[in-house]
Amino acid sequence: MSAGHTSSPDSRRALESLCETYWYPLYAYVRRRVPDVSEAQDLTQAFFAELLEKNYVGSATRDRGRFRAFLLTAFKHFLSKQWEKSKARKRGGGRAPIPLDFESADSSIRIEPASGLTAEQFYDQQWAIALLGQIMEQLEAEFEQSGKTKLYEALKGFIIGDNAGTTYRQVAEKLSMTEAAAKKAASRMRRRYRELLHGEIAQTVEGPAEVDDEIRKLFTTLEL
Amino acid sequence: MAETKTCPKCGAELPDNAPSGICPKCLMLAGLESEQEIGSAADESDHAQVWLRAA
Numbered sequence: 416m417s418a419g420h421t422s423s424p425d426s427r428r429a430l431e432s433l434c435e436t437y438w439y440p441l442y443a444y445v446r447r448r449v450p451d452v453s454e455a456q457d458l459t460q461a462f463f464a465e466l467l468e469k470n471y472v473g474s475a476t477r478d479r480g481r482f483r484a485f486l487l488t489a490f491k492h493f494l495s496k497q498w499e500k501s502k503a504r505k506r507g508g509g510r511a512p513i514p515l516d517f518e519s520a521d522s523s524i525r526i527e528p529a530s531g532l533t534a535e536q537f538y539d540q541q542w543a544i545a546l547l548g549q550i551m552e553q554l555e556a557e558f559e560q561s562g563k564t565k566l567y568e569a570l571k572g573f574i575i576g577d578n579a580g581t582t583y584r585q586v587a588e589k590l591s592m593t594e595a596a597a598k599k600a601a602s603r604m605r606r607r608y609r610e611l612l613h614g615e616i617a618q619t620v621e622g623p624a625e626v627d628d629e630i631r632k633l634f635t636t637l638e639l
Numbered sequence: 640m641a642e643t644k645t646c647p648k649c650g651a652e653l654p655d656n657a658p659s660g661i662c663p664k665c666l667m668l669a670g671l672e673s674e675q676e677i678g679s680a681a682d683e684s685d686h687a688q689v690w691l692r693a694a
Contacts, residue, residue: 571661575661575665
């Protein structure tokens with residue numbers, strides 16, 4: 416877990432990157448536990464300020480396991496401390512460590528507890544979705560850099576399989592290519608998607624051997 | 640009334656924040672499947688078979 420290695424020169428950058436991707440699941444968690452939106456936002460912001468400033472994750476050794484579980488445990492501990500001290504409105508030293516788009520987050524998803532999931536289950540679900548969103552953004556950026564945005568848009572649905580709501584023939588006609596070429600491009604996209612997914616998850620678990628296990632666990636949370 | 644979108648593969652209702660508008664469950668599973676499996680897995684029962692092989 417590169418973000419947890421204090422000796423790594425890239426550790427802080429890695430941690431910031433992880434926080435930018437995974438702040439939302441924590442926010443979703445605290446929204447389930449705190450009825451006041453402003454308080455939930457303040458707590459989330461303050462936690463990340465402390466996380467980055469005090470390098471919480473620097474002490475995250477291999478024994479602590481997955482970054483997903485570690486982050487939630489650290490957040491719970493932080494919330495307990497804040498509530499005990501009645502300082503829940505503390506704002507991380509007055510500056511935002513990373514830009515957290517609460518407005519967009521609140522408008523893009525129903526945070527209210529309507530599904531019957533626990534706050535922890537909701538956190539895991541939102542973690543999985545945040546992870547996948549990050550991968551799809553990376554994939555789109557790669558296609559965009561290669562001048563293949565239209566190809567990405569036409570084929571992205573095929574990442575989950577050939578039953579993508581459209582056919583290779585339709586894509587081929589739309590992009591003036593052969594059906595075989597469309598199918599081959601989709602296969603390459605799927606392969607790249609898997610590489611990105613495995614690479615991203617490898618940053619949050621103890622080693623490559625745990626990647627498939629983490630994928631299975633995240634899949635299970637999405638089935639709830 | 641907002642339109643409910645469903646996954647063309649598994650039929651599940653898509654969450655509002657589905658990554659790139661794609662079913663997160665099927666996306667996650669695609670991370671485990673081989674190219675041969677992903678090309679042939681067409682429904683939920685195939686999902687389960689892939690799952691059992693992967694576990």
